[in-house]
Amino acid sequence: MSVLPSPSRPLRLAAAIGRGDAADALDAEPYIRAARLAERGRLDFVTLGDSFTRRGPDALAVLARVAPATERIGLVPTVTTTHTEPFHVSSAVATLDWVSRGRAGWTVDVSTTEAEARLFGRRPAAPARALWREAAEVADVAGRLWDSWEDDAEIRDVATGRFIDRDKLHYVDFEGGDFSVRGPAIVPRPPQGRPVIAVDATASLPREAAARHADIAYVRAMNRSGAAGARADLRGRAAAHGRDPDALTVLAALTVDLTDGERAASADSASYEGKLTAGRGGRTRYRGGPVGLAALIGDWYEAGAADGFHITPADPDGDLERFVNGTVALLQHRGVFRTFYPGATLRAHLGLARPAGRYAPAPAGGIA
Amino acid sequence: MNTPVKKQIHLAAHFPGVNATTVWADPRSGSQIDFSSFEHLARTAERGLFDFFFLAEGLRLREHKGRIHDLDVVGRPESITVLNALAAVTDRLGLAATVNATFNEPYELARRLGTLDHLSGGRAAWNVVTSSDAFTGENFRRGGYLDRADRYTRAAEFVAVARELWDSWDGGGAPRPFAHSGRHFDISGEFGVRRGPQGHPVVIQAGDSDEGREFAASAADIVFTRHGTLAAGRAFYADVKRRLGAYGRRPADLKIMPGATFALGDTAAEAQEKAAEIRRLQVSPQNAILALEQVWGRDLSAYDPDGPLPDIDPDPESQLVQGRVRIGDPLAVAAKWRALAAAKGLSIRQTVIETTGRQSFIGTPESVAAELDEFVQTDAADGFILIPHLTPGGLDDFVARVVPLLQERGSFRTRYEGTTLRDHLGLARPPAAPAPDAPAPDPKDPDAKDPDAPAPARGTRGAAVKG
Ligand SMILES: Cc1cc2nc3c(=O)[nH]c(=O)nc-3n(C[C@H](O)[C@H](O)[C@H](O)COP(=O)(O)O)c2cc1C
Numbered sequence: 035m036s037v038l039p040s041p042s043r044p045l046r047l048a049a050a051i052g053r054g055d056a057a058d059a060l061d062a063e064p065y066i067r068a069a070r071l072a073e074r075g076r077l078d079f080v081t082l083g084d085s086f087t088r089r090g091p092d093a094l095a096v097l098a099r100v101a102p103a104t105e106r107i108g109l110v111p112t113v114t115t116t117h118t119e120p121f122h123v124s125s126a127v128a129t130l131d132w133v134s135r136g137r138a139g140w141t142v143d144v145s146t147t148e149a150e151a152r153l154f155g156r157r158p159a160a161p162a163r164a165l166w167r168e169a170a171e172v173a174d175v176a177g178r179l180w181d182s183w184e185d186d187a188e189i190r191d192v193a194t195g196r197f198i199d200r201d202k203l204h205y206v207d208f209e210g211g212d213f214s215v216r217g218p219a220i221v222p223r224p225p226q227g228r229p230v231i232a233v234d235a236t237a238s239l240p241r242e243a244a245a246r247h248a249d250i251a252y253v254r255a256m257n258r259s260g261a262a263g264a265r266a267d268l269r270g271r272a273a274a275h276g277r278d279p280d281a282l283t284v285l286a287a288l289t290v291d292l293t294d295g296e297r298a299a300s301a302d303s304a305s306y307e308g309k310l311t312a313g314r315g316g317r318t319r320y321r322g323g324p325v326g327l328a329a330l331i332g333d334w335y336e337a338g339a340a341d342g343f344h345i346t347p348a349d350p351d352g353d354l355e356r357f358v359n360g361t362v363a364l365l366q367h368r369g370v371f372r373t374f375y376p377g378a379t380l381r382a383h384l385g386l387a388r389p390a391g392r393y394a395p396a397p398a399g400g401i402a
Numbered sequence: 403m404n405t406p407v408k409k410q411i412h413l414a415a416h417f418p419g420v421n422a423t424t425v426w427a428d429p430r431s432g433s434q435i436d437f438s439s440f441e442h443l444a445r446t447a448e449r450g451l452f453d454f455f456f457l458a459e460g461l462r463l464r465e466h467k468g469r470i471h472d473l474d475v476v477g478r479p480e481s482i483t484v485l486n487a488l489a490a491v492t493d494r495l496g497l498a499a500t501v502n503a504t505f506n507e508p509y510e511l512a513r514r515l516g517t518l519d520h521l522s523g524g525r526a527a528w529n530v531v532t533s534s535d536a537f538t539g540e541n542f543r544r545g546g547y548l549d550r551a552d553r554y555t556r557a558a559e560f561v562a563v564a565r566e567l568w569d570s571w572d573g574g575g576a577p578r579p580f581a582h583s584g585r586h587f588d589i590s591g592e593f594g595v596r597r598g599p600q601g602h603p604v605v606i607q608a609g610d611s612d613e614g615r616e617f618a619a620s621a622a623d624i625v626f627t628r629h630g631t632l633a634a635g636r637a638f639y640a641d642v643k644r645r646l647g648a649y650g651r652r653p654a655d656l657k658i659m660p661g662a663t664f665a666l667g668d669t670a671a672e673a674q675e676k677a678a679e680i681r682r683l684q685v686s687p688q689n690a691i692l693a694l695e696q697v698w699g700r701d702l703s704a705y706d707p708d709g710p711l712p713d714i715d716p717d718p719e720s721q722l723v724q725g726r727v728r729i730g731d732p733l734a735v736a737a738k739w740r741a742l743a744a745a746k747g748l749s750i751r752q753t754v755i756e757t758t759g760r761q762s763f764i765g766t767p768e769s770v771a772a773e774l775d776e777f778v779q780t781d782a783a784d785g786f787i788l789i790p791h792l793t794p795g796g797l798d799d800f801v802a803r804v805v806p807l808l809q810e811r812g813s814f815r816t817r818y819e820g821t822t823l824r825d826h827l828g829l830a831r832p833p834a835a836p837a838p839d840a841p842a843p844d845p846k847d848p849d850a851k852d853p854d855a856p857a858p859a860r861g862t863r864g865a866a867v868k869g
Contacts, residue, residue, distance in 0.1 A: 086594065095486045095521060096521065100490075129480040129483035152589060154507050154509055155590075156507065195686040195687065196688075197426055200470040213542075216540035216541055220460060220462070222477040
């Protein structure tokens with residue numbers, strides 16, 4: 035057996051726990067069950083999609099409700115930037131990080147439709163280009179607000195009567211195209227410093243925003259080379275923005291239908307790409323067994339086509355269970371995926387350092 | 403025949419705020435931001451069978467003399483997100499978020515509150531505040547400033563729209579398209595969240611002007627007030643309850659809950675001593691000068707906190723203080739402070755200690771329980787929003803020592819009778835509009851079995867305030 039070149043970075047796995055229009059989509063229990071299951075599989079994080087025209091709960095709220103019922107798993111809701119207030123979004127994501135003790139992320143998305151615009155009546159629908167430019171600005175200002183308190187701003191100095199050192203709180207004075215924010219944040223710097231930012235970077239406009247501001251990029255690809263191409267493109271763009279490409283984790287996004295079960299497992303695992311089809315809304319759909327999916331994941335990962343995978347179970351209950359108990363267990367057995375969480379924060383799971391605040395003075399001896 | 407039930411006290415727990423009431427210099431003072439602090443206070447309140455847990459909000463850090471105010475606790479989490487997390491560690495406790503009606507939009511906030519109501523099993527409440535200075539607006543898209551009249555028409559329309567959205571799902575479990583066109587909002591579409599367990603989350607109003615009172619009478623379930631004395635409480639209570647009739651509402655439909663602080667001791671003397679000690683911690687020498695500057699509107703940093711009050715007069719036009727409610731009439735307040743200082747020979751710090759924020763209830767658990775009960779039984783209040791001075795343990799003693807005495811007096815529940823905040827408050831669940839071609843009511847739908855729903859006053863009162 036040939037020894038595969040071991041990729042330098044551990045495999046990342048994440049799963050969506052959305053329930054669509056299900057009757058229990060407004061109850062907390064099914065989300066807690068799914069997040070705990072994913073946590074048993076030692077996944078990096080779970081995601082919950084959102085948009086204002088979708089029926090169902092506010093995604094960030096659900097993951098805040100899930101936070102105390104879980105211990106290690108990352109919690110990454112979608113929060114849109116078009117009709118929301120950048121200041122509130124930054125506060126809510128920071129607060130999710132506080133209540134989860136450092137496990138928050140945020141999938142940035144935009145609202146392009148007339149129907150969404152009418153729910154707010156504040157601004158008409160705009161072209162995606164303008165909305166993604168604004169989304170990048172919102173991600174940017176959120177990062178600045180998270181940094182606007184230095185880590186040691188709270189001093190509780192009884193002698194001088196001061197609770198904070200106000201020289202360690204900073205105005206952000208951000209001027210975007212359509213909004214401005216003065217700052218500083220009303221929420222102290224969150225446990226991770228900056229919660230993790232994710233973007234679906236399949237299309238070119240969000241890909242540019244991802245290259246600039248995201249820690250995680252999802253890409254939907256129909257085959258290994260398509261994923262590899264998207265990953266290389268993202269890394270190239272990140273480098274062009276002066277970022278370390280390794281600071282951007284690229285996850286291949288698949289909707290998985292594993293109901294074929296072990297009948298498919300006995301099939302030739304080399305043919306897994308034949309099981310990928312174009313699903314609704316530009317999604318890539320895998321239909322087959324958990325074993326074949328493990329083969330696909332191992333292969334794309336080891337070939338460097340993706341840093342990991344984001345899985346959307348076709349059936350939110352059954353397919354997540356088959357994924358965790360089948361695919362993930364197999365990857366763990368083969369030593370491809372972790373069997374315990376070495377860290378406690380989402381950044382730790384992803385191998386991302388806690389960033390220093392941008393307003394903090396450079397450490398002594400650093401660049402002046 | 404029912405035995406006559408004594409008027410029941412409602413209690414809420416206010417997480418300590420970002421002002422001088424909260425003592426941080428005490429070694430027992432814990433984090434104002436770690437989730438464990440919120441969990442501690444919420445669990446304490448639930449152990450005490452409180453009606454709800456309450457979070458305040460401020461959307462810009464306060465400033466003083468053009469710099470961020472640094473003498474009080476600073477920094478807090480976003481309310482609704484914390485409450486969703488607290489829903490995971492409590493079962494019955496109501497969860498109230500203060501959320502500004504000026505710097506939010508109805509569709510999004512109605513969705514977030516509707517979600518909280520579902521995820522908590524019917525425990526959501528919204529404290530509608532209207533503060534809207536240009537200073538705070540600098541953090542928001544809309545920016546700007548609204549004067550008091552506009553603030554309240556926007557808030558009233560906001561609440562009315564939120565209720566239209568919550569009501570846009572009928573008993574049949576399908577959303578009807580909504581369309582609202584008003585002075586402040588022009589929106590249409592389909593609301594994504596089915597009616598929650600409470601029908602409408604509970605609405606709280608905090609604001610004391612005539613406009614604020616009218617808004618409360620028309621649209622709120624609870625008023626959060628600052629009227630601390632028995633006489634002022636009774637006058638306020640009578641005034642606000644009197645306004646209800648015009649909106650087709652009964653006195654019991656609106657609960658009046660003043661904010662209240664307290665100091666407990668084994669003897670009256672010990673309680674007084676503790677209260678004085680807390681006041682000394684609240685009014686540090688630096689905070690004394692600051693309190694003075696808030697009234698005077700001038701830089702008084704050169705004055706000695708242990709020396710006499712300044713001779714110069716306040717500047718009534720001052721912009722020194724930003725991000726907090728300004729004192730009513732500075733000249734009158736200054737005159738009162740000077741008279742007191744002269745009569746008793748007080749220093750600046752002693753004057754501030756004497757005149758500001760003395761605890762509302764000071765005494766033994768027995769006397770405090772009796773006093774609280776008297777407020778409620780004599781219609782100065784329907785209950786209290788208790789503001790402890792310590793995070794997170796500031797209610798521990800109250801729950802252990804005062805709550806059992808209120809229960810003995812027959813004025814406070816000995817268990818939660820219902821599961822929702824409306825149940826705790828004795829407020830009916832507003833009935834849903836029937837489905838357009840309503841078939842036989844679905845027995846599993848809570849909207850279909852609401853025997854004690856009142857006359858449809860609630861359904862029309864949104865329209866009443868739009869005027
Ligand atoms: C008891 C009480 C609590 C309040 N809490 C808040 C708060 O947490 N956040 C806020 O922005 N405003 C708060 N306010 C301010 C009110 O929303 C309102 O802006 C202010 O009272 C001025 O309105 P008025 O002129 O009607 O009194 C509070 C007011 C009162 C009386």
